[in-house]
Amino acid sequence: MENTLRPPSVLRTYPHWFYIPAAIVFGVFFVVPTLLSFYFSLTRWTLFNATFIGFDNYALFLSDPQLSSGLRNTIIYAVLTSGLKVIISLPLAMLLTSSIRLKALLRGIIFFPVLVSTVAVGITFATLMQPSAGLINTVFGSLGLPQPDWLGNPNLALFSVALVDVWKGIGIATVIFIAGILSIPLDFFETARLEGGNWVKFRYVIIPLARNATFTVILLSFIGGLRTFDLIWTMTHGGPGFASDVLTSVIYKEYQAGFYGLSTAGNVVLFILVTIIVYPLMRFFNRRELEL
Amino acid sequence: MSAEKSIAGASENTVPYRISKPGAIGIHKFLASIWIDAVSLVVIGVIFVVPFIFIVLTAAKPRPEAALFQFSWPSHFQLIENIRDVMAFGDNRMLLAIWNSTILTVGSVTLIVLLSALVAFVLQRRGDRIASVVSSVMLAGLIIPPSVVPTIFVLQRVGLYKSIFGLIMVEVAFTMPFSTLIFRTFMASIPGEIDEAAIMDGASPLRVFFSVILPLLRPAIVTVIVTSSVAIYNDFTGPLYFLPGAQNVTAQLTLYSFMSQFSSQWNLLFADVVVITIPPLIMFMFFQRQIVSGLTAGAIKG
Numbered sequence: 001m002e003n004t005l006r007p008p009s010v011l012r013t014y015p016h017w018f019y020i021p022a023a024i025v026f027g028v029f030f031v032v033p034t035l036l037s038f039y040f041s042l043t044r045w046t047l048f049n050a051t052f053i054g055f056d057n058y059a060l061f062l063s064d065p066q067l068s069s070g071l072r073n074t075i076i077y078a079v080l081t082s083g084l085k086v087i088i089s090l091p092l093a094m095l096l097t098s099s100i101r102l103k104a105l106l107r108g109i110i111f112f113p114v115l116v117s118t119v120a121v122g123i124t125f126a127t128l129m130q131p132s133a134g135l136i137n138t139v140f141g142s143l144g145l146p147q148p149d150w151l152g153n154p155n156l157a158l159f160s161v162a163l164v165d166v167w168k169g170i171g172i173a174t175v176i177f178i179a180g181i182l183s184i185p186l187d188f189f190e191t192a193r194l195e196g197g198n199w200v201k202f203r204y205v206i207i208p209l210a211r212n213a214t215f216t217v218i219l220l221s222f223i224g225g226l227r228t229f230d231l232i233w234t235m236t237h238g239g240p241g242f243a244s245d246v247l248t249s250v251i252y253k254e255y256q257a258g259f260y261g262l263s264t265a266g267n268v269v270l271f272i273l274v275t276i277i278v279y280p281l282m283r284f285f286n287r288r289e290l291e292l
Numbered sequence: 293m294s295a296e297k298s299i300a301g302a303s304e305n306t307v308p309y310r311i312s313k314p315g316a317i318g319i320h321k322f323l324a325s326i327w328i329d330a331v332s333l334v335v336i337g338v339i340f341v342v343p344f345i346f347i348v349l350t351a352a353k354p355r356p357e358a359a360l361f362q363f364s365w366p367s368h369f370q371l372i373e374n375i376r377d378v379m380a381f382g383d384n385r386m387l388l389a390i391w392n393s394t395i396l397t398v399g400s401v402t403l404i405v406l407l408s409a410l411v412a413f414v415l416q417r418r419g420d421r422i423a424s425v426v427s428s429v430m431l432a433g434l435i436i437p438p439s440v441v442p443t444i445f446v447l448q449r450v451g452l453y454k455s456i457f458g459l460i461m462v463e464v465a466f467t468m469p470f471s472t473l474i475f476r477t478f479m480a481s482i483p484g485e486i487d488e489a490a491i492m493d494g495a496s497p498l499r500v501f502f503s504v505i506l507p508l509l510r511p512a513i514v515t516v517i518v519t520s521s522v523a524i525y526n527d528f529t530g531p532l533y534f535l536p537g538a539q540n541v542t543a544q545l546t547l548y549s550f551m552s553q554f555s556s557q558w559n560l561l562f563a564d565v566v567v568i569t570i571p572p573l574i575m576f577m578f579f580q581r582q583i584v585s586g587l588t589a590g591a592i593k594g
């Protein structure tokens with residue numbers, strides 16, 4: 001690298017000890033707990049003493065219906081939210097980069113929920129989704145649509161929370177797509193216009209050239225979806241029953257109940273899940289990028 | 293003035309989907325383009341603005357009316373009184389929470405800026421093998437979910453469990469990967485010749501960093517301050533796990549605990565939501581551009 005050619009007097013200006021303050025904080029409060037989690041997940045743990053019990057916690061995770069449905073729900077939630085975010089935010093980003101006049105206003109409106117606390121959003125939507133008096137069902141009723149019990153129906157609760165997640169997160173996805181579309185050289189749009197209009201532009205310009213934006217949106221919302229907690233916890237507490245439990249809410253419940261080893265095993269399961277899904281995705285995306 | 297500005301802003305932010313011939317915009321075409329604006333405004337307005345109007349209306353209602361969850365104008369508009377009631381509730385608990393959240397946010401963000409700018413400076417300038425190891429560790433930190441109980445265990449061992457300083461350390465550790473990424477990207481745009489000039493003048497490393505680099509990093513610093521303060525202020529999981537105790541309550545946790553205490557006082561619960569949403573609203577009004585650029589940093593170039 002060119003840096004090795006630099007004189008020592010210059011390299012001395014970039015001392016390695018500048019890493020140290022950050023390394024201490026990151027090491028003690030992130031790396032050490034992460035490494036410890038592998039050991040403590042194999043124990044029955046009270047914080048004061050830990051009894052080694054092998055893979056019992058993991059076995060329980062796979063056999064117990066509540067715990068294993070938490071695992072399944074986590075994957076459903078991540079796939080659903082990241083898929084919906086791509087499907088909705090790409091057309092939105094195209095609309096908001098077109099010659100529409102209210103562009104700045106609309107971008108702002110869509111983006112604002114990103115900054116609002118998840119707990120506040122959860123409380124608000126739990127109220128709007130009240131089965132009898134809530135605003136959503138009132139509107140649905142007056143339009144002659146069915147009025148489901150959004151959060152009380154075990155088959156629906158997880159999907160209702162996922163929809164609110166999409167509502168809150170669509171702003172980030174949209175600004176990423178907007179940045180991606182604006183980074184495409186204008187010549188491509190000109191050519192697409194001559195070649196035949198909006199479909200050509202969408203299929204042969206935006207889809208391939210905003211590809212990095214698509215990858216980013218998928219990756220970010222997938223990671224976010226796997227790690228989700230606040231929204232599920234404020235809207236349903238994982239209920240009804242454990243119909244909308246995800247890994248993080250299971251981790252919290254086991255922690256509250258004092259099953260620290262089991263809770264930590266949940267953390268390791270989440271770690272493994274994130275790693276085996278996200279790393280191959282990243283490698284796949286990076287390879288596709290090189291091919292371009 | 294502002295109209296001129298927005299038109300100029302619009303043209304550079306527009307992709308020519310429909311290239312109209314200059315001077316040939318007929319009334320028909322004009323109506324067609326207004327039509328798209330109107331439909332977009334109504335649809336996006338209903339979906340994204342109505343929930344916020346609902347929050348403010350409910351926060352302004354008398355207690356029995358708020359419990360009906362109706363989207364209606366309050367018979368008596370008492371937003372200020374309700375906010376005052378929330379503030380006074382439980383020995384001014386809300387004020388304590390705002391104070392705690394302020395210390396937490398300011399403390400964490402200060403350390404995040406300082407520590408991650410130092411890392412990004414050496415990382416980007418050296419670009420050697422150690423730098424690439426540090427980069428991979430940071431990337432892992434972006435992806436890996438933190439493990440909860442072991443973090444509590446470590447906090448107990450170092451005597452920082454249930455202390456705001458302990459939570460500050462945790463927030464710094466969890467947020468640093470993202471802020472370092474932003475600083476590193478920006479660092480690449482500051483030419484190395486600038487450091488070298490300072491080195492020729494005999495400046496020490498710390499002096500180069502603090503009086504040459506840090507001022508030049510200003511736009512990135514604003515981005516990091518704004519994005520991480522919003523994230524930490526809004527953090528719910530961190531205080532829930534690592535900062536239990538009535539004295540340690542933060543803004544987000546007031547909402548959570550009021551949810552059970554105010555079970556029949558929906559007007560006060562939503563007044564709490566209004567109070568808690570004011571800081572992000574201020575950030576949004578003044579720093580929307582920095583937030584957006586921070587969130588899209590690195591997203592496009594990969």
